Amino acid sequence: MNDVVLSNIEKTVLSDYKYGFVTNIRADEAPMGLNEDIVRFISAKKNEPQWMLEWRLKAFRQWLKMEEPVWANVKFPPINYQDIIYYSAPKQRPSLNSVDDIDPELKRTFDKLGISLDEQKRISGVAVDVVVDSVSIATTFKEQLSKLGIIFCSISEAIQKHPDLVKKYMGSVVPATDNYFAALNSAVFSDGSFCFIPKGVRSPMELSTYFRINAENTGQFERTLIVAEEGSYVSYLEGCTAPMRDENQLHAAVVELVAHEKAEIKYSTVQNWYPGDKEGKGGIYNFVTKRGICLGDHSKISWTQVETGSAITWKYPSVILKGNHSIGEFYSVAVTNNHQQADTGTKMTHIGKNTKSRIVSKGISAGVSNNSYRGLVHINKNASNSRNFSQCDSLLLGDKCGAHTFPYIEVKNNSSIVEHEATTSKIGEDQVFYCNQRGIDTETAVALIINGFAKEVMNQLPMEFAVEAQKLLAISLEGSVG
Amino acid sequence: MNTLTYFQEQFNQLQRTDAADGLIAIRKTASDAFNKLGIPTTRNEEWKYTRIGGLFNKEYQFDINPAITSKELDDFRLPAHAQANEIVFVNGLFSSTLSTIRSSDLIVLNLEDAAKNEYRDIVTKNLGHSVHYANDGINALNTAFAHGGVFVQVKKGKSLANPIYIYHVSNARSGNSFSQPRGLIHVDENAGVQIVETFVTLGEQESFTNQILEIVVQKDARVEYYKIQNDKSTASQVSTTHIRQVEKSFTHSVVISLDGNIIRNNLNVVFDADHCESHLYGLYCLQNNTHVDNHTVVDNAKPSCFSNELYKGVVGDNATGIFNGKIFVRKDAQKTNAYQSNKNILISETASVNAKPQLEIFADDVKCSHGCTVGSLDEEAQFYLVSRGLSKQSARALLLQAFAMDILENIKPEPIRKYVEQLISERLEIDVL
Amino acid sequence: MLKIENLHAGIEGKKILKGINLEIKAGEVHVIMGPNGSGKSTLASVLAGRENYEVTEGSVEYMGKELLDMSPEDRAREGVFLAFQYPVEIPGLSTTNFMKTAVNEIRKYHGQEPLDAVAFLRMMKEKMALVNIDQSLLSRPLNEGFSGGEKKRNEIFQMAMLQPKLAIMDETDSGLDIDAIRIVSDSVNKLHNKDNAVLLVTHYQRLLDYIIPDFVHVMYNGRIVKSGPKELALELEEKGYDFIKNEIDVAEEA
Secondary structure, eight states, X not given: OHHHHHHHHHHHHOOOOTTOOOOOOOEEEOOBSOSHHHHHHHHXXXXXXXXXXHHHHHHHHHHHHOOOOOOSSOOOOOOOTTSSBOOEEESSOSOOSSGGGSXXXXXHHHHHTTOOHHHIIIIIOOEEEEEETTEEEEEOXXXXXXXXXXXXXXXXXXXXXXHHHHHHHTTTSSOTTSSHHXXXXXXXXXXXXXXXXXXXXXXXXXXXXXXXXOSTTBOBOBEEEEEEOTTOEEEEEEEEEOOOOSSEEEEOXXXXXXXXXXXXXXXXXXXXXXXXXXTSOSEEEEEEEEEEEEOSTTOEEEEEEEEOOOSEEEEOOEEEEOSTTOEEEEEEEEEEOTTOEEEEEEEEEEOSTTOEEEEEXXXXXXXXXXXXXXXXXEEOTTOTTOEEEEEEEEEEOSXXXXXXXXXXXXXXXXXXXXXXXXXXXXXXXXXXXXHHHTTOOHHHHHHHHHHHHHHHHHTTSOHHHHHHHHHHHHHHHSSOOO | OOHHXXXXXXXXXXXXXXXXXXXXXXXXXXXXXHXXXXXXXXXXXXXXXXXXXXXXXSOOBOOSSOXXXXXXXXXXXXXXXXXXXXXXXXXXXXXXXXXXXXXXXXXXXXXXHHTTSTTHXXXXXXXXXXXXXXXXXHHHHHXXXXXXXXXXXXXXXXXXXXXEEEEEEEEOSSSOEEEOOEEEEEEOTTOEEEEEEEXXXXXXXOXXXXXXXXXXXXXXXXXXXXXXXXXXXXXXXXXXXXXXXXXXXXXXXXXXXXXXXXXXXXXXXXXXXXTOXXXXXXXXEEOTTOEEEEEEEEEEOSSSOEEEEEEEEEEOTTOEEXXXXXXXXXXXXXXXXXXXXXXXXXXXXXXXXXXXXXXXXXXXXXXXXXXXXXXXXXXXXHHHHHHTTOOHHHHHHHHHHHHHHHHHTTOXXXXXXXXXXXXXXXXXXXXXO | OEEEEEEEEEETTEEEXXXXXXEEOTTOEEEEEOOTTSSHHHHHHHHHTOTTEEXXXXXXXXXXXXXXXXXXXXXXXTTXXXXXXXXXXXXXXXXXXXXXXXXXXXXXXXXXXXXXXXHHHHHHHHHHHHHTOXXXXXXXXXXXXXXXXXXXXXXXXXXXXXXXXXXXXXXXXXXXXXXXXXXXXXXHHHHOXXXXXXXXXXXXXGGGGTSOOSEEEEEETTEEEEEEOTHHHHHHHHHOHHHHHHHHHHHHHO
């Protein structure tokens, strides 16, 4: 009898990727492969100043000496880094003045994604930067933001127009040679978003970036840098999708956040890169380095992520709590289905006194997938009166998937308190039957239970995203939500 | 002579002199593994927080025949030893002359002898099973030199009235001592036994003990296992206890670590049958520069097993406490109930604790949870006691003692429990004065 | 409304129900009593369609259809309600949200438009007053951290919301103090009318001080061994179940 209920649950979790279309836009690409010339090619394409090229080359040379990390709980065939196109720009070229100038084909892409730029502009008041393959396509609301002194543009534009800020902060949180994938990104990053909130300004709207990999055989290496000056606030959202392709595509992004005294940065991600098909063919390798530093006292950085896509996810949004009384938060829902593998979590490094961090991680595994939480809480010797609370829950659907928890707790200060709790459970037959008995079918019951399970994290998302994220959860795990 | 070169020569000689016995193949495999894996470094995830490379850079005296009398051991015997079966290892080798076997239901043999006679099957089938849980050279090193070990069989249906005390004596009087004791205990069907293991270093030089004890638990058998580490600050240990419950059975363990230099404990509990149960407790109460790394594995290889694990640490001075607890739930191990908890109190500015409680779950119908806390002594509770007239010191001592009590009350043999309680209260008072 | 004929059922090969016959008409209240392990709760579970029970023989006709052929959710949609002996906890899901989903799924099944938020809230307010339950309870995650009494009242609230034709109440009185029993019974009496029926499963007579049954059935060893008017319950209370047991065992030996 067990089998019957389980297979019902399993049936409801089998669903297809809804964002797997390919947009027919002509792309301007670099030749395949990676060497110093490619790095120079990318830099030249973007008209970069000499210092930027040198920074890239330094990272590239370092990358050559590094080895791909193997400690994550994921398995994949070796990546041939010479088989990847490191630069692909949609041909219709930039310097767009308004959203209306965007290639109509591309606009339809965003309509399919459920992000109509026009609509965004009109209704929701969210400023959007759009990055397709490697290049920033459009940034909305620039004008309104610039009146407040907020800079929100592509990183390429920032390199041209705000070189001092870029020079000062880029690589200050994630050094170019921090790890294998960060070094690769530093060498070949093609675009991304840059955001600067001046002293005392609260961004009046959510800032948002949509990433999409479109071209074949391309890797996407975007770079995001957000700097919040003293007393400022910004909420930033990113969303990602990619077409269905048989081969694996590499996405190695770097995100750096800098929060000065009393500043707050809230960074939310809904990641829905193509996860591969039911047999595990294709899908994005999502190897991302995200790190923020609470530089000033009383600053706060909060990461929220809903991860439903990618064949492999390798991602640990982290916070360095340097300022006294600073706060770091990490809220995550990671869903894996079919052959997906996720090794994700966070790192909270407490350096300042009276620093606080909170980790809430919810992993949902279905199919034959593997879902791992890996998190480090480090309390430095001088970080007196620091606090951490971690809660990691796993929910299993079906008996062929795996859930793994690897918390690392390092405490070198005796006035600090670190607490970690974790549970693993499955969707209980009795829960499903209880819902059935109230007239709710199994599929809907599973959706209700999952949304309940993930609620604590979903509540952290800005309204505009919460609905979409909830939909995504449902789509990843079920046919539809009733 | 370099320690590693010495190993190679010793190994060749050992294999030549004892070529006929049933251990030769096991040793050869282990030796190859050691040559491949080497001494673990902190790059190995399982050794992230413990460096033992330094222990291999010292000069050791490989004294295989030290003259130690029974009388010399009297100072170190555990309480109620007059009623116990005492098994003594000296410098890693089982000494039948120093050992005393009081129970007729207990068979105690040289491991080599057991590997040749009627116990050959048991030995060859079970010896070295722990290698599946240690992806490192240190386990292999012991196995490569498995000789002079002990084989113990608790007879079917017999519950031993007298516990087994195992002493690992290192003679470090004239030089540093390195020893590798090896033991295999087979607890037969429906038998019951209490085992207490401890470490003793004689002399002022350093000792390093790389020890493996494997316990095989048969149907309906009950095993209590206690390890007490209260040796000198010059004594280091890598101490592996591998408990394999091959049929439905019950085990209970308490590991107490108080003193030493670098201590690494590996405690594995493997459920190789349905409905096994195990309780694992540990207390590390540390001072000075002592470094204690407790690695535990509970492997739910079969369904419907139950495990409950509680490890606690009180870490002071410059000491370091590490807890790495892993719970595996294998694919078919449905209806597993596995709980794990690790609680630590840091009582000095310079102490540190690293904890890594891990769950790896491949079955869906399971109830598993783990929790971990690291903090200082509860100030609110301290204040409560002080407000009732206690001095700050005695309030602290009382609270720490209460903290430790959860573990101590699980030491079932009364003389041993009293002894450990005494050690702990001495420790806590010394600490707070 | 409900006609059970020669129902045999069990779990994991173990036979529990060994030929149950029972007919319930609209407007009636039936009580099934019996010692622990007699199969009372199994009968309730089988009627609601709990999947780990296996029906080996017999039939259950409900409103002219074969109940045993229906999925658990369709039984619920057709008006069979089981008040659980041990209501299930679902973390993160509020009772309100749970009920909104259930009500609208049932409406959909009957070809009705879903209730909008306003209409739903109006209905909820009305039923809350009827069963005397507090709003704060309904905003909390479903049954999570509820006391025994709170869980049972939540069951009755759900019953009020879903307006079943046949309400099966599995040991609803167990674990309740006398005040809670009174509140629960009052609600049940308010909800009962000539068009619906109630099947109470209980071990004790005390619930029957508040809910007056039309028929009392005594279950023992998987069968209904005795049926009678409400006075039978009093007799049972007085003499205890042993008297029935002895009677039956003697009869079977003969």
